[in-house]
Amino acid sequence: MLTIGNKRPTWAEINLDNLAFNIASIRRFIGTEIECLAVIKADAYGHGACQSAKRLEEEGVEWFGVAILEEALELREYGISRPILCIGGAWNGQEESFIESKITPVIYRHEHAERFNRAAENKNVKVKVHIKIDTGMGRIGVRFNEFRSFFKVIKELPNIEIEGLMTHFAAADDLQQYDFTALQMQRFAEIEDYVESEGIFPRYRDLANSPGAIAYKSARHNLVRLGGIIYGLGGDVLPRNIEKPAIKPVLSLHTRIANLKIVPQGETLGYSRTFQTARNSLIATVPIGYHDGYPRALSNIGRVIIRNQLAPVVGRISMDWTIIDVTDIAGVEVNDEVKLIGSGGDLEITAEELAALSGTISYEITCGINRRVWRKYVDG
Numbered sequence: 001m002l003t004i005g006n007k008r009p010t011w012a013e014i015n016l017d018n019l020a021f022n023i024a025s026i027r028r029f030i031g032t033e034i035e036c037l038a039v040i041k042a043d044a045y046g047h048g049a050c051q052s053a054k055r056l057e058e059e060g061v062e063w064f065g066v067a068i069l070e071e072a073l074e075l076r077e078y079g080i081s082r083p084i085l086c087i088g089g090a091w092n093g094q095e096e097s098f099i100e101s102k103i104t105p106v107i108y109r110h111e112h113a114e115r116f117n118r119a120a121e122n123k124n125v126k127v128k129v130h131i132k133i134d135t136g137m138g139r140i141g142v143r144f145n146e147f148r149s150f151f152k153v154i155k156e157l158p159n160i161e162i163e164g165l166m167t168h169f170a171a172a173d174d175l176q177q178y179d180f181t182a183l184q185m186q187r188f189a190e191i192e193d194y195v196e197s198e199g200i201f202p203r204y205r206d207l208a209n210s211p212g213a214i215a216y217k218s219a220r221h222n223l224v225r226l227g228g229i230i231y232g233l234g235g236d237v238l239p240r241n242i243e244k245p246a247i248k249p250v251l252s253l254h255t256r257i258a259n260l261k262i263v264p265q266g267e268t269l270g271y272s273r274t275f276q277t278a279r280n281s282l283i284a285t286v287p288i289g290y291h292d293g294y295p296r297a298l299s300n301i302g303r304v305i306i307r308n309q310l311a312p313v314v315g316r317i318s319m320d321w322t323i324i325d326v327t328d329i330a331g332v333e334v335n336d337e338v339k340l341i342g343s344g345g346d347l348e349i350t351a352e353e354l355a356a357l358s359g360t361i362s363y364e365i366t367c368g369i370n371r372r373v374w375r376k377y378v379d380g
């Protein structure tokens, strides 16, 4: 069994205290009377679903949200007991597992509801479901204009209890598109009115993701579904110039110098020889590559922190290795720590910055750090 001391020295540090700080800060900001569903799909956006959920549960988060049943079961096996909403819905044949592990499905097709109804009837239980309404995202959900015919069927199923109504914003991160967000809210409100006029009063009504919950008071209702901001990824998903809670990054990404060499002026480095040394150079190689989630798009433009100084990525990033020019880092040695996301001295490199440089969003950066990179949890 490998210990931390003899694993490849490439790791992500997950600061669970910062996670706790973020959730407390966000809840103060949006109002502690509003329940909070922490979205921990995709291994908590790369932060480790089980460990993150455990800490968030201790901090009082009421609900968890995952994309698929397998993610929910992993949490249950780890001992997470709070309600889990499977926001990606259920696939045929999973109904019994949902019911046995008390995972709440999101429903958006008749067939789903009918299958759950039958499974619940066989077990002589009622199953709670949340209905997903598509008010303009155009992804999953019953289209708002087709809701009534859908609802007429669902409402008659004796072993189904409609516990929630939900929708998802398409552009809550962009204040310029407020009109569309408002239209989505209006469509949702009309559906709420209709459902109530039919004598059904679902306990949960939720619309807001991170940007929706921070930017729009009127979108909070009684439950918000928060992902990115609880991990401190606010920079590129929250609208600029709005009031927002203080949040701290939770993840930092580290490795160590594996090889150090003097390379004379005029030589080329890496695949396709995209970099040529302009001077006699000191070149470091670090054991992290695009398979680990350090994007290949950062070839020749990324920067890392070594000894509290910035050093540029040179040449192509390959699957397992990245080359760094450390000529200007005084005293640099093999085994020195290299920070790819994180801070050192006055310097900070954020997931948002790597995302901007590689043409994506911070979520894709942290989600992309795969399980080959071990996680070190800082807690308490």
Ligand SMILES: *Cc1c(COP(=O)(O)O)cnc(C)c1O
Residues within 6 Å of the ligand: 039, 087, 168, 208, 209, 210, 211, 225, 226, 227, 228, 229, 237
């Ligand atoms: C992923 C997801 C969220 C969380 O979005 P963030 O921007 O990370 O807060 C909320 N709701 C649904 C339906 C999602 O798929």
